[in-house]
Amino acid sequence: MATDGGSLFELVELKELLLSPGEGAEVLVRGEREPGEYRLLNLAYNHGEMEMMGGDGMMGKFSAR
């Protein structure tokens, strides 16, 4: 529903969202499936970073499963 720069014009439905460092998002998670436990997963993403650059190169990609 919103990015790092502000609100969207209308809701956009996504199954996955890639956030690079500095990016942000506001999301609304709908609870309309069967009752239970659902995990929001931080997925692996290869952004070509080399080991020697240290740990500040993390990118997050998350998904509801």
Add this chain to the structure above:
Amino acid sequence: MATVAYSGSISPLPLPERLLSVEALPEPQTLRRFELSMGMAPGKGMVFLINGKAFDSERIDTQVKLNAVEDWEVANVDPDMMDHPFHLHVNPFQVIEHNGKPAPYPAWKDTVLVPAGETVRLRAHFSDFPGKSVYHCHLLGHEDLGMMGTVKIAS
């Protein structure tokens, strides 16, 4: 990252159909190109570059007229195929095209990922704030090794 647990049921709430308007920006007066890359410098080792230059606080890289609308084509030509999240301070922008394809929906951004080998065209309206500011790769290691530039906005 998180586990969401829910049970029972209630009537679903309707989702809003419209949030806030994202104003369309006028056509740009200027198109600039920024090439993100890396290289090796004598005595320094690895450096990260914008248009072939590492950051220098004494240099103005980009002069923008106050109130101008500009398109910036940000191309990741890094030979090492690393992603670079491009971040512009002060003035938010809208992504117009990604690799020549129009953005799927309008959105205000201050950071956009430019994956290896790809090009993002963004549009900004440099209104209200004269003065110096910066744009840079939002990966701290890349920024510290030079991938940053100074923009000066003046009337």
